[in-house]
Amino acid sequence: MDIAVLVPTYNERDNLAVLARRVLAYPGYRMLVIDDASPDGTGELAESLKREWPGRLDVLHRPGKDGLGRAYVAGMQRALAEAPDLICQMDADGSHDAADLPRLVEAARDCDLVIGSRYAPGGELVGWPRRRAALSRVGNAYVRLAMRLPIRDCTAGLRCWKPATLAGISLETVRSNGYAFQVEMAYRTVMVGGRVREIPIRFTDRTRGSSKMSSGVILEALALPWRVRSSASGLEALSRTVSSESGRR
Numbered sequence: 001m002d003i004a005v006l007v008p009t010y011n012e013r014d015n016l017a018v019l020a021r022r023v024l025a026y027p028g029y030r031m032l033v034i035d036d037a038s039p040d041g042t043g044e045l046a047e048s049l050k051r052e053w054p055g056r057l058d059v060l061h062r063p064g065k066d067g068l069g070r071a072y073v074a075g076m077q078r079a080l081a082e083a084p085d086l087i088c089q090m091d092a093d094g095s096h097d098a099a100d101l102p103r104l105v106e107a108a109r110d111c112d113l114v115i116g117s118r119y120a121p122g123g124e125l126v127g128w129p130r131r132r133a134a135l136s137r138v139g140n141a142y143v144r145l146a147m148r149l150p151i152r153d154c155t156a157g158l159r160c161w162k163p164a165t166l167a168g169i170s171l172e173t174v175r176s177n178g179y180a181f182q183v184e185m186a187y188r189t190v191m192v193g194g195r196v197r198e199i200p201i202r203f204t205d206r207t208r209g210s211s212k213m214s215s216g217v218i219l220e221a222l223a224l225p226w227r228v229r230s231s232a233s234g235l236e237a238l239s240r241t242v243s244s245e246s247g248r249r
Contacts, residue, residue, distance in 0.1 A: 001105070003101070004030055004032060005032070006087065007019065007089075007090060008071035009038060009042045009043075009046070010038050010042070012040075013040045015094050016042060016046060016049070017045065017049060018094070019092055020049050023098045030057065030058070031053075031058070032075055033046040035059060035060070035062065036065045036071055037062060043061055046059040060075060067177030067178060067181075068177060069175075069176050069178065075089075080167055087161045088104060088160045089161075095157075095205060096201070097202065100201050103116075107197050111162075111194075112164075113160070113186070113196045114196075115159050115198045117152055117199065118153050118156065118200075119137065119152040120199065122200035123202070126202060126203065139155070140152065140154050142225075147187055151186055151196060152198060154182065156198075159185075165192075169185070169189060183225075
């Protein structure tokens, strides 16, 4: 299989080489680094890794820091143009274990989106202060209820997508950034009838570099349900279109 792994970066020079070795240890996996002009030289390191792994690691350089959502959309659009069998996404900071990728890929055989979940039975969150862990759990519960999502970890960043699913949820219209991006993408998938599965993972807080979490990111996630639901008519129309086309097949 051809598995494209998307890794957005901003100041992840200390972590990127280690992650690349772990991801590319799996045959059939390749990696797209989406760098937002990191001032610490992450983009230059990515180019060096590209020469070390020709044909298996590529770099998408963006002109400046524009948010996680915009980076992922750019990476997803690039990946879709290359027509891989599956598209995975993960953080560059070491919080996600590359060893979980094959489990997500296996689970994607019979669903459209697989989420590496901290809050599914058997999942684990390691290294976060109690207040931050509690905020994440409460925030996910709030989003799940407000948006009626059958997902325990709505903000999870370790995911595996069927390319057809990404192509069908109108990436060009996604407006959220930060962690809210993950919520909106899950919501859009559910709205078009996508099959979502969560598998438990051990999520470990970064040991190198600084967190990108901020109060603004959290507030955006809290406001997202109402923004997205206000425009749900378009997604519902898209859902009806997808359902009717599936019925004609």
